[in-house]
Each structure stands twice: as C-alpha cells, then as structure tokens.
Amino acid sequence: MKRGLLVFDAGCFAVLLSFIVFGSYDAFQHKNKKQRYANSLQLILSYNKAQKEDTLFLEVGSTALNNRGKTVYYAAMNEDSTFRFNVPINYDFGYLNVKKLRKTYRNDNKFLLYRAFWEKGDSISFKVNETNHTPIPIVYKTFKGKGAKKYEVREKLDSTLTEVRKKYKLSLNIKERNPLRVIYSRKVETDMLNFLSFYDDSITPLAYDVFKTKILMMPYESAMLFILSKRPERSSQFKQASQMASLFFPTTKLVKNERALANSIEYIQFYRNCFSRYNQMINARLSNDLFARAATDPESLLSMIIDNSKGDIRQALIINFLYDIGASEDYRDIYLKAKKHLVSEPYLSEYSNLLSQVKSNLHSYVFKDTNKKNVALSNFQGKVVLLDNWFSGCGGCIAYYKSVVKKVESHFKGDESFMVVSISKDTDYEKWIQAINSGRYCHPEGVNLYTGGDGVNHGLFKDFNIIASPTPILMDSKGNMVSSFTDPELFNPDVLIHKIEKLLKETKAN
Numbered sequence: 110m111k112r113g114l115l116v117f118d119a120g121c122f123a124v125l126l127s128f129i130v131f132g133s134y135d136a137f138q139h140k141n142k143k144q145r146y147a148n149s150l151q152l153i154l155s156y157n158k159a160q161k162e163d164t165l166f167l168e169v170g171s172t173a174l175n176n177r178g179k180t181v182y183y184a185a186m187n188e189d190s191t192f193r194f195n196v197p198i199n200y201d202f203g204y205l206n207v208k209k210l211r212k213t214y215r216n217d218n219k220f221l222l223y224r225a226f227w228e229k230g231d232s233i234s235f236k237v238n239e240t241n242h243t244p245i246p247i248v249y250k251t252f253k254g255k256g257a258k259k260y261e262v263r264e265k266l267d268s269t270l271t272e273v274r275k276k277y278k279l280s281l282n283i284k285e286r287n288p289l290r291v292i293y294s295r296k297v298e299t300d301m302l303n304f305l306s307f308y309d310d311s312i313t314p315l316a317y318d319v320f321k322t323k324i325l326m327m328p329y330e331s332a333m334l335f336i337l338s339k340r341p342e343r344s345s346q347f348k349q350a351s352q353m354a355s356l357f358f359p360t361t362k363l364v365k366n367e368r369a370l371a372n373s374i375e376y377i378q379f380y381r382n383c384f385s386r387y388n389q390m391i392n393a394r395l396s397n398d399l400f401a402r403a404a405t406d407p408e409s410l411l412s413m414i415i416d417n418s419k420g421d422i423r424q425a426l427i428i429n430f431l432y433d434i435g436a437s438e439d440y441r442d443i444y445l446k447a448k449k450h451l452v453s454e455p456y457l458s459e460y461s462n463l464l465s466q467v468k469s470n471l472h473s474y475v476f477k478d479t480n481k482k483n484v485a486l487s488n489f490q491g492k493v494v495l496l497d498n499w500f501s502g503c504g505g506c507i508a509y510y511k512s513v514v515k516k517v518e519s520h521f522k523g524d525e526s527f528m529v530v531s532i533s534k535d536t537d538y539e540k541w542i543q544a545i546n547s548g549r550y551c552h553p554e555g556v557n558l559y560t561g562g563d564g565v566n567h568g569l570f571k572d573f574n575i576i577a578s579p580t581p582i583l584m585d586s587k588g589n590m591v592s593s594f595t596d597p598e599l600f601n602p603d604v605l606i607h608k609i610e611k612l613l614k615e616t617k618a619n
Contacts, residue, residue: 150227152194152207154184161186165221167194168206171455172372172425200455202228202315202372224374225263226319231256258311266320269301270327298324318369325363326375332356333383350390357383359417360426371421380422381429384413407434407443415450424456431463435593471496472588474569476532476558479542484558486530486588493527493612495605496582497551498575500534500564501544509579509600510550516602517609518552526586526613533559534570534578583608586616 154165167182184192207222221237234253252260301324309317333353360380363370370376388410407430414426427447434440444464451460472487486494497514499506514529521527531551535541541559544550551557560567569575573593581599583592591612598604 150196150198154192165192166208171200171203233257259316262308318364318366319373322363322373323375350387353387360422367421371425377425424451428456428459469590470588471584477561491586494584495529498532498580499550499578501540503578506579507549513602520606531557534564536562536564
C-alpha cells in the first residue's frame with residue numbers, strides 16, 4: 110500500500126531539512142524511536158514560521174523517471190514543530206523532490222528541493238531562507254553534512270543553466286563534420302565544466318558524471334529543437350526522421366559511466382522524446398489512419414529502443430516507455446516483450462509496479478454519492494466506464510472536462526453501455542457540491558461521487574499511487590482497469606472515443 114497525498118496548506122518561508130540514509134527499515138513503524146533502519150531515508154524538517162496545519166510532501170524515485178513513477182509521502186507538523194519522513198528504499202540512488210502542495214502567495218517557491226540526486230549514505234542539513242522581498246522573494250540555500258557538496262553543486266548548476274538557456278543562440282552548421290556542433294556560446298559550457306571540475310574530489314564519481322551529462326546534453330537538446338523547428342509536410346516526414354536518426358541513433362555515450370547516463374533525467378528524457386518523435390514521423394508517412402498518426406506505435410517503438418540502446422540505458426528507456434503507454438490490458442504482450450530486457454534493480458521493481466496495474470479489478474472500491482450513500486464501482490457492472498478523478502480548484506481538471514470528457518459524453522449520449530463517473534478527491538462535502546453545481550468539473554446531472562472525506566487517502570488513490578489530477582481511468586464492463594491515467598490516449602478525445610468504441614464492440618461480442 111502506497112502513501113497518498115494529504116491536502117494541506119504549507120505556507121512558510123524557511124526550512125531546515127536534515128536527512129539521513131540508514132541501513133534496514135520498516136516504513137512507518139515508530140514503536141522504537143532509537144531503532145536504526147538499514148534501508149531507509151529519514152528526513153527531519155523544521156520551519157521557523159510553520160503552522161499546525163502545514164504539511165510537506167516528499168517524492169522519491171529510483172530512476173530518471175522525471176515526475177512519473179515516484180512514491181509520495183507526506184508529513185504534518187509534530188508537537189516539537191518538526192516534520193518527519195521515514196521512507197523505505199531498496200536502491201542506492203535516485204531523485205527526490207520536497208514541495209508544498211500549492212502556492213500560498215504570489216511567486217511563492219513551490220519546490221524546496223527539485224530533482225535532487227540522492228545517494229545512500231547522505232546525511233544532510235538543508236536550510237532555505239526566503240526573504241520578504243517583493244514581488245520576488247530572494248532565496249538562500251545552504252547545505253551541510255556528508256554529501257552536502259552534491260546538493261550545493263546541483264543547485265548552482267541549475268542557476269547557471271538558466272542563464273545559459275537565455276544566452277545561447279540555436280544554430281546548427283550542417284557543413285561541419287560533426288553535425289552536433291551547436292554554436293550557442295561554447296564559453297559558457299566550458300565555464301560550467303570547469304566549475305564542475307572543482308568538485309571532482311568532493312562528490313562521488315556517479316554524481317559527478319550525472320551532473321556532467323546534464324551539461325553535455327545541451328547541444329543535443331538544441332540540435333533536436335533545430336530539427337523540430339522545421340515543420341515539414343507529410344511527404345517530407347521521413348526525410349526529417351532520417352536526419353534525426355543519423356544524428357542520435359544509437360544512443361550516444363557522453364561519459365564512460367553507463368549508470369550515470371541511465372540516471373540522468375536530461376539524457377533519458379531526451380532519448381525518450383527522440384525515439385517517440387521518430388516513431389511518430391514514420392507512422393505519419395506509412396499510415397493514412399488518423400488514429401495511427403495521433404500517437405506512436407508502441408510495438409515498433411519498443412523494438413526501436415531495444416535495437417538502439419543497451420545495458421542500464423536500455424532498461425531506463427524501457428521503463429520510461431512503459432510509463433508512457435500506461436497500464437493497459439491492450440499492451441500485455443508488449444509488457445512481456447519488455448520484461449525480457451529488464452535484468453536488474455530498480456528496473457525490475459518498477460516493472461512489477463506497472464504490471465500490477467494491468468487487469469486490476471476496481472469493483473471493490475466504494476465512494477459516496479451526493480446523498481452521502483455508499484456507491485461501489487461494482488454497481489456499474491456491465492458498462493464500460495470512464496472514471497474522471499478531480500478536485501475543486503484544479504485548473505487542469507477543468508480543462509480536461511471541457512476538452513475531453515464533454516466530447517466523450519456528447520459522442521456516447523444515449524448509449525446505455527457506456528458512462529462517465531466523476532470522482533472528486535475533495536474532503537469538504539459542501540465544497541464538492543458547489544464544484545458540481547458550477548458545471549466546470551463535471552456534468553451536474555451525471556454520476557458524481559466523492560471519497561467521503563478521505564480525499565487522496567482513499568483506497569483507490571493509495572493503491573495506485575494517484576497523486577495528481579486529472580487522473581482518468583478506463584474500466585471495462587467487468588470492472589477491470591484497461592487503461593490508467595499514465596496512458597496518453599486518455600487525454601486525446603478522438604483517440605479516447607476510438608478506444609472506447611473498440612472496447613464496446615469487444616464487450617458486445619462477448
């Protein structure tokens with residue numbers, strides 16, 4: 110069972126974060142406060158202006174999964190005015206975010222730590238001071254303890270990269286022997302590498318190579334932007350795809366440390382986008398079908414990744430690919446093919462987590478209706494159901510209902526074999542009712558349910574680590590999850606309608 114999010118306001122200006130990675134651990138047992146945990150990440154946070162209702166959120170991931178695939182933990186204020194996290198870990202390094210749920214004032218700094226690369230054995234004191242300057246507060250961050258230099262370097266690299274992106278000018282000289290020679294102020298890149306070299310002996314070789322890869326990826330991102338800035342007609346898609354393949358395939362080894370490449374967010378995200386874009390171009394050239402051109406072809410995309418990468422890099426790309434296509438029964442054969450190329454941790458654990466969502470039955474989950482009566486999802490047996498999960502105040506939820514759900518409702522109007530079930534994560538009943546009546550999040554006359562006050566601690570959200578909104582889920586007539594919120598097809602109205610129609614045909618045939 111995974112921790113969900115608890116919605117609170119976290120308005121504060123300074124933070125003292127101490128975290129220690131120990132050795133064995135049982136996640137949330139605190140019977141023996143003196144017990145040492147062997148495989149845990151313990152975080153203790155103190156705020157100088159904290160309030161009793163404040164809550165912080167910790168997102169922990171094992172690989173370069175961007176903001177996907179992370180386990181989320183929350184901590185409310187204790188009697189000693191501290192916030193404590195005890196997090197189980199089964200791997201040696203990864204990424205973490207520490208954040209507040211929402212902004213408390215304009216220009217508030219939502220993330221206290223963002224994409225921080227952690228390693229087993231770190232023992233850090235982290236302090237953030239935000240001044241009261243307006244309109245933009247000045248933020249000071251200091252780090253102390255074992256591994257502190259790694260966090261300091263990460264923060265300085267971020268600020269430097271921000272300046273670099275403002276300064277460099279995109280220009281790809283095709284006449285150069287090396288087509289990746291992007292002219293955008295080489296001096297800045299050199300200065301950044303020189304800056305990093307000062308910490309060669311202060312941080313681990315893995316962390317050093319992860320940060321070095323971050324710097325070295327800038328020309329690749331620029332070259333990709335150059336190619337994609339040209340919007341070719343369909344007839345020249347293949348030419349553009351060929352140019353992309355000649356530049357980037359197979360995956361390039363920028364540093365000798367393969368684990369560093371596999372755990373560089375910039376490297377994995379770049380090649381994930383690169384493979385996906387290449388596959389879309391090929392699809393657009395070979396197919397006249399609207400839906401084939403709207404998305405990648407998962408089977409051929411997986412084959413492309415397998416053929417053009419190896420080792421940890423291949424495993425990281427495969428896991429990212431599986432998160433992209435989502436947990437869907439339609440892709441079970443693809444999952445099995447992918448499994449053959451996953452041989453080590455943490456990739457095997459990530460795979461098991463995703464696979465567990467395929468064919469998951471949702472009928473046992475119970476919610477409350479507007480009359481506060483229990484409604485189980487099993488009540489909708491025999492119907493294909495789109496579960497639209499949202500909460501009031503969520504701008505993305507409003508946009509999803511307007512651009513996707515409304516079109517789906519209109520298309521299937523009068524079809525009793527399909528329905529949309531709106532599920533709110535709100536904890537306040539009256540606030541939920543007001544949101545329904547506004548008509549901005551759901552149809553006021555539709556099937557509207559909420560968690561009965563549990564919010565994101567409801568079983569459905571905790572079991573599937575649903576931490577954001579909107580998070581649609583497509584359920585078949587037997588209550589099985591056939592597509593989850595990680596499936597991009599659920600966010601394209603035309604493709605989603607096509608998917609539902611296909612599912613309805615299969616249901617009627619059976």
